Amino acid sequence: MNEFIEAKVALSWAEMKAAYDVVIIGGGGHGLATAYYLATRHGITNVAVLERKYIGGGNSGRNTTVIRANYGIPEAVQFYKHSVDLYRDLERETDRWIMHDQKGILWAVHTHAGVRQEKSRAIINQEFGYHTEFLEPNEIKKLVPQIDLNAGEGRFPILGASYSPDASTARHDRVIWALAEGAMRAGVDVLQRTEVTGLVKDGNAIVGVETNRGTISAPIVMSAVGGHVTNIANMAGLRLPIRSHPLQAFVTNHYAQGFDRIVASLDLGFYISQTARGEMLAGAHIDPQPSYSYRSGEHFLTSLAHKVVTLLPFMRDLRVLRQWTGICDMSPDYSPIMGTTDVDGFVVSTGWGTWGFKAIPAGGEAMAELIATGKTPQLIAPFGLDRFARDRTLADRSSSGTH
């Protein structure tokens, strides 16, 4: 964050104390949102958020900022729908402009199996309160005139799409700063360049964290870490059902025409939207191998470029300006993991894979309630870590958009 922005957003950096009521590891969206709601909804302000580098520098700054709730299982539709609602209200609540822009998302399909899947998605979404409808090709063309209905010279004909008009995007940095500022104003300490090197345990209970700047004692420690959560869990003596994969995205140079919707193709496997600067922002699927490397790959650039040009021929006149990579914590069932663990006082919000940004307010709100009341909120109860051992997995792979 540069000095100009820092002057605009009233961030105040605190000195580290020796003890807090709650320590949150990870200064990304989920960590800061949890601190924000702890302070504003529950009056718990003796909270520290520990960030290894700078706030929002991990996956919160490495995503494609799509906010939607068109999921395929009831638990997920209800949870993400709540997040969509909270996002819509976040500007008013934090009094900061997060550049929330309602665009509507179009999930195009090119096979008859895909048509069936998207029709059932629309039914499930409607049933659980999120507006999604199935559109025929001529309606799609009206919404997105640039789209080639006979994509790939007929190899990927567009047979239909599910359309969710409430889907939107927001500026990722502004979301982070709004939540950080709100939390700081309420008295939360956000500590940057503070890396957790170990967890202090007394028997089976967490009593504090060791950092590169000294030890902090705390009865409750939450992991809101993205990418390196396995290391933190190992410090607590836990094994997690997580594999971390890189996910890459790119933006092109400025496209002078308007491109108002978010468009995704489930069969080709990509999603694209236009940023406020006019760049076309596209992402695809995760790399096959678990990795912590931010390195770009030509296989990603060439395959994604081919996909976007197939569906949107105007893209061939644009150039890729820059690329980035996030490290995504993939859970076995493609649903997040939120709640308590077998270690007393250690709660986790992880498994955010490629779907974490949209869940920032709802995830933070629910985790704050869990910490403040000691009871798991109904909204996130199905997403507990113990669901794998109980054989209650929430398989929803086709809704991740990255497969």
Add this chain to the structure above:
Amino acid sequence: MSLRIPCPHCGMRRVEEYAYGEVFDVPDSVTGGDAVAFDRAFMHNNAEGPVREAWFHLYGCRRWVYVDRDTRTDEVL
């Protein structure tokens, strides 16, 4: 640069030709039939550093290749 994987039969090939295969490594601390089966099904070491893994050369010789890779840098060791 993309990840490249050395195949003993075909030479150095691009990652798109391969399908990833995890080598399951249940730690010794996990004991008992159910616990081991559960760990194999769901848990991952997800190590940050050198790992041993298998790749199936799907669009090549269609044989399994074992590789040591550093997950911090994606370099094949």
